[in-house]
Amino acid sequence: MNQLIDAKNITLDPDKLVSHDKIATSMYSSLELFEQEQEKIFRKTWVWVAHASEVPDKGSFKLSKVGREPVIVVRDRKGNIHVMVNRCRHRAATVCEIHKGKTSSFQCPYHGWGYGLDGSLRALPYPEQYGDDFDKSQHGLLKLRTESYQGMIFATFNDDIEPLEDFLGAARKWIDLFMKQGGGFPVKTLGEHQFSVPMNWKVQLENTTDAYHFPIVHKSFLQSLDEEAEKTFTFLDGEGFVEDLGNGHSVMVMIPELVDLDADLDRKIPERFEALAQELRDEGYPEDQVRRIVRAVGGSGFNLNLFPNAACSMAFFRILTPVAVDRTDIRHIAIGMEGGPEAANRLRLRLHEHFQGPMGFGSPDDAEVWERIQRGVDGGAELPILVNRGIEKEFQGDAGPRGHVSDETGMRAAYAMWKRMMQE
């Protein structure tokens, strides 16, 4: 375990960079490796690009990224969703620079080529000069294969990859559970916090499955809660676990009693949700629905980490975008209940603001330690980064190896997938 890594002779060989119990420092700092990851991972697998509620209507669009590549996610007139590279087929200008909105077409600002909602090239000014054999059908925006699961839209450049549902595999059960936060209503996004952190993207990938840091890094958040909530979030002594779900995905259950939000509805309503419960009762919601909504508002008791860029993290979607070897953008997307009670959605918003984003009581402390990692790897290139926590006591869970909630089982799952993809 305490063996050093031969940093001088470190190659780009995935087998040498990743062992089951440790990874090499250059995993966070090698520019060459970062470039390879773009080709071998972000261009080869399913990447989360949007939630269906971000493009609710015909003509709704939203800008996103697949790896570093800018894409447009758009819903066409028939309701079908397309994901295409935001780059004109003439001489490469982006055809859209508005974050989100509604449109009937995309027109390139440079020479006016016009594209339909499905990316097809519709018209171009003065086409005569291109001659008779110019084929418009060959000059549509570059399209990605697009599939959805439970409203989560994924896209890929890889036409040969397995269907999304197979790729998600054992993670689907947890996505289904996560979506119970709709409390009987469809889940919809309620806005997002975005921030950039000077760190490699894998530092973020790891963190969603790292419960070990929670009581340390988030002590000041815990101190801002009432006693009951603080107890709920003090989960390292509990019955939680981390499980490898295959394909790099993993789940970290922190609060087991909040795994299935439809179960145990007669459980006592936590103090901090009493006012909401009363408000809903006053609005005329029957008691069982009040309890279901209130339980949903509190969020799920687990983090689901989806390789390589998404997470269903307790009460929000966490999306990462690799920007450079030492820079990663993060989106924390708030979710709520489509058509649900206003009071419930408002409380969701306040809870999201409490922890997440540039001014949350949690994210800034996370960002600080992630940046510390990137600063730390400037030294000691021969030292390993340890992901061996709990390796001895791991046992077979429902879908794969399972360890204690604070174990690094989820990181080992992600790095096994990383290695598999980088070796292909």
Next chain:
Amino acid sequence: MNKTDTDNLLWQVTQFLWSEAAILDAKEYDAWLDLWQPEGLYILPIEDADDYAAVLNLCYDDDKMRRNRIKRFQDGFSISSAPPAITVRTLSRFVIDAVDGNTVVVSCGQHLVEDKFGRQRLWAANVRYTLTSTGSSFQIQEKVVRLLNSDGVLNSFSYLF
């Protein structure tokens, strides 16, 4: 109001807001809390809204959240604020938007430079204050700080705007 009254008010408001800026740069947060009316709201929006309570913001603080936030800064357990970034800010371009009895609505531009790890970042914001005149000074009823690029990718903040 005649011109002298308007000029006087502008000068009083300016003095108050400059002293608030100095308090925030010095991180004298207890003094900052004293500037507020208990029902006051401190908001950093992401997008414009008629009702900020109905949308996601960077921060939407009532008295309780404001005090919790200050406590977090002061207790020393938050790694991002122990130590926090150092800030130097200026407020200018004051415009009095409305005066109604004791209430004054004033807008201004703000530039803030932060330094941490020797890395400096520059932030700019439009700020709108709703102040209540107390005769000798003012209290803050509402402060809305709209950062440039508030709906884009930001960094995390270990201080207040």
